Amino acid sequence: MKTYRVKGDNPAVTYVQVSEEHEDEILLIVTKLNGEDERIHEDRISRELFQMCIETGYLVEDESLSADEPAFQKLSA
Structure with missing residues (x-):
């Protein structure tokens, strides 16, 4: 699964992980970290909106977290 970081979400950090892909929509797992919270x-978002977020740089792939293990498990460890 690919994991993306949301640009400009300071002081919180938000990660978005693609959980399922369908013809017209994508199911995401969103993990927001803010201090200890x-x-x-x-x-769920449309495939078109997801592509636009990548193309504009709003979502940037975080290769250090893109793997088979869910992002929130890696972030919580």
């Missing part, structure tokens, strides 16, 4: 939720 960690919030995880699922979200």
